[in-house]
Amino acid sequence: MSEPQRIVIIGGGLAGAGAAAALRERGYPGEVLLFGADAHRPYELPALSKGLLIGDAEEPDWVRDQNFYTEHDVALHLGTRVTRIELGARLVLDAAGGEHRYDRLLLATGSKPRSLPVRGADLTGIHTLRTLDDALALRAAFAKADRVVIVGSGWIGSEAAAAARKHGAEVTVVGMETTPLESVLGPEVGGVFRDLHTEQGVRWRLGTSVADFVGDEGAVTGVRLTDGSVLEADVVLVAVGAAPETGLAHAAGLDLSEDGGVCVDAFLRTAAPDIYAAGDVASQFHPKYDRRIRVEHWANAKNQGEHAAANMLGDHEPYQRAPYFFSDQYDLGCEYRGLANLDTDRLVVRGDLAGREFLAFWLNENRVTAAMNVNIWDSGDALKHLVDTGTPVTDDQLLQGDLSAIA
Structure with a gap:
């Protein structure tokens, strides 16, 4: 794969802006164009329903500070709606009539509320x-x-x-x-x-x-x-709920999946040459689950954007991270890792459900498919290991054992 001279990113959220930053951090010297329909510079979404909505914060968590995009020569087109992708000509057209050639293109258009x-x-x-x-x-x-x-x-x-x-x-x-x-x-x-x-x-x-x-x-x-x-x-x-923003992809003739997202392979590539997708809009064939999944959480947008940037520059690594999200409600904080199938997986709980201090495990054939910590903060690495490795476990190990010692 030859190095592209220009990479265009459609979507000014965490996935798109994270990809732009990752390109520069990896030393990419070519042009980077980032289009965002929002008038604000790229920001993360979790605070919108948490600290910002409560009133504990006055600003969201910005993906990068105000000067980053200028200092790193990222052409940031805010408040700019992309209207069409022309695959054959390798062009992106915007609502102001601009035409922008690309060598690689990342779709990070996110989703919209239903x-x-x-x-x-x-x-x-x-x-x-x-x-x-x-x-x-x-x-x-x-x-x-x-x-x-x-x-x-x-x-x-x-x-x-x-x-x-x-x-x-x-x-x-x-x-x-x-x-x-x-x-x-x-x-x-x-x-x-x-x-x-x-x-x-x-x-x-x-x-x-x-x-x-x-x-x-x-x-x-x-x-x-x-x-x-x-x-x-x-x-x-x-x-x-939210629906993925696939209008551009559909009009361009890209494949959409049954879950509504843009079909990408394990490497976040669409079937069209040199076009990738990441974040909410991407329906990825995930090697860990051997099927397509589409994830709408913060960590997926962050990690997939960075991963797509690496693959656009010539890496050939499948995206294999398990989903992760967190929530804060009143005095309850929690983290969830993995992907449970509630129709088939069984639940094991360690700790006090009523007191809202517990660990929850969902298991299939004695392997942890998902794990959640609620108001317990010293078990995150152990839970991640259990989910990522699929190490066989017994109920007694989960209920009473040293989770960090399970290899």
């Missing part, structure tokens, strides 16, 4: 949370709200519920699952989060969904559920 296709969805006071501006607007709304309804009982919905309670609002969470986070953690561990929020005053309307939104003079006043009941609301957050 909306609810119901009546009243366009009322003011209904929010989604994906960008810095979204987070600032939602924080201001929480600070003034008496009644907040959050639609969605996943990670964003749960963290936002904690933030809204910190601001003093009454909070009701609506979710289709019977337990919050059930699709990721199962009912037993998900129940820990349900009880935590209940203790903090959050009300739950689970096992139901939204029929429509109720409004007055263009502003939301309530959420009507499918059972006919109406929840009064000054502010509504719709947090029902």
Whole structure:
């Protein structure tokens, strides 16, 4: 593989900006063009639903400081929407009419919040949370709200519920699952989060969904559920997941997967010559799992962006990291590593579920497929080792043994 003269990156989030930084850190001397639709310089997303939304932080975590891009000769095109990719001509076209040739191209377009296709969805006071501006607007709304309804009982919905309670609002969470986070953690561990929020005053309307939104003079006043009941609301957050931003890829004729992402191989390459994808938008054939997976968490965006940069410069290494994410809600902090199949994996818990200090392991054939630490911070390396290596273990080892000694 000859060294490219120009690398174009579409997407100004963590994956794209991390890739640009990694190119320079590896000594790449050619041109680097980074296009981001957001007007802000690249930032990380976790703080948007945590410290920034609560009010503990005034800024997100920036991927690099203000001067990095100029000092490292990264052409940063902020507030610039790419409209088309021409594969044959190796061109990227932007909304201002610019045409930009590429030798290698990285798609890091991320994802966008899913909306609810119901009546009243366009009322003011209904929010989604994906960008810095979204987070600032939602924080201001929480600070003034008496009644907040959050639609969605996943990670964003749960963290936002904690933030809204910190601001003093009454909070009701609506979710289709019977337990919050059930699709990721199962009912037993998900129940820990349900009880935590209940203790903090959050009300739950689970096992139901939204029929429509109720409004007055263009502003939301309530959420009507499918059972006919109406929840009064000054502010509504719709947090029902995200969809990968694949419009450019689809229009260019790139293959999309059943999970909605852009198909890439183990090396993060698409089927089109010299085009890679990383982060939320990438549906990767993962060697560890022997199938395609698409991961929307912070660590995946960070690590895949850097990995794609290396492979664009001639490395030929498969991306094999297991998924990782973290969450903070009230006084609960947790980390999750791996990828459990709740239909087949069994749960082993070490510690105190009720006291919210425990380790949770999901096992398949006595191998740890995923592990989670909750308010326990000295076991991260051991849990990572168990997940990464698939070392056979017994329940007794997990429940009572020295986890760091399991080889």
